[in-house]
Amino acid sequence: MLIFVHLPKTAGRSFGNALAEHFDGQTLREHDRLFPWHRCAARTAMQNAQNRLRGFSELECIQGHFMPLKYRFLHLNPKVRFVTWISDPVERLVSHYHFWQRIYDPSAQVGLLRDVIENNWFLERFCLSEPFRNFYSQYLWKFPLQFFDFFGITEHYEMDLEWFSDAVLQAPLSVRRDNFNEQRSGERYSLDKVFRADVARYHAKDMNIYQQALEMRSARQ
Numbered sequence: 001m002l003i004f005v006h007l008p009k010t011a012g013r014s015f016g017n018a019l020a021e022h023f024d025g026q027t028l029r030e031h032d033r034l035f036p037w038h039r040c041a042a043r044t045a046m047q048n049a050q051n052r053l054r055g056f057s058e059l060e061c062i063q064g065h066f067m068p069l070k071y072r073f074l075h076l077n078p079k080v081r082f083v084t085w086i087s088d089p090v091e092r093l094v095s096h097y098h099f100w101q102r103i104y105d106p107s108a109q110v111g112l113l114r115d116v117i118e119n120n121w122f123l124e125r126f127c128l129s130e131p132f133r134n135f136y137s138q139y140l141w142k143f144p145l146q147f148f149d150f151f152g153i154t155e156h157y158e159m160d161l162e163w164f165s166d167a168v169l170q171a172p173l174s175v176r177r178d179n180f181n182e183q184r185s186g187e188r189y190s191l192d193k194v195f196r197a198d199v200a201r202y203h204a205k206d207m208n209i210y211q212q213a214l215e216m217r218s219a220r221q
Contacts, residue, residue, distance in 0.1 A: 001080045003071050004063035009095040010085040012155045016063045023061045025219045030064035035191040045070045068143040074145050087154035089206040090199045094189045097126045127199045134205040
């Protein structure tokens with residue numbers, strides 16, 4: 001079984017859809033509403049997951065937005081592989097901000113998304129707000145990078161997708177570009193250098209995770 005933890009705005013939609021094509025229906029999509037983060041809810045989800053999986057004997061892939069802690073009880077199972085993608089934390093934040101701007105539906109959205117849009121949060125406020133601070137550190141609580149069998153770096157998407165296909169899945173996956181911001185020009189968002197540095201400092205824990213991921217990626221090449 002493959003468990004794909006989709007960290008928002010890291011090319012996970014493209015990867016997830018490619019996995020769904022490969023596994024041809026033997027995929028369970030999940031989306032836990034744990035944002036802002038509720039660690040008690042994550043523990044409860046883990047307990048419920050143990051019961052739910054008993055009814056999915058033919059399941060080959062679980063994917064979606066959920067804290068990997070939910071399935072931590074499976075991480076030592078040799079038949080289960082955990083995978084995810086990570087991008088530059090500053091780039092991820094800016095992408096998240098523009099994504100929310102694009103998808104907002106006043107008749108459907110509630111909570112933090114609605115607050116961000118209807119109260120006209122500027123990019124600076126979004127990137128330096130407490131709810132989004134150290135996004136990866138919150139999402140990966142109690143589940144370090146070493147627990148993943150594979151993590152890709154979004155900035156090296158095609159190369160890492162090929163590595164995953166060969167070394168982990170042992171089958172080719174299509175290269176997709178789903179949910180891509182067509183208004184973005186270039187590989188990186190154009191940001192003031194001082195602002196980029198301020199955001200990086202504010203999210204120092206996530207920057208450390210990203211640096212660790214880059215070093216671990218280099219070691220596997």
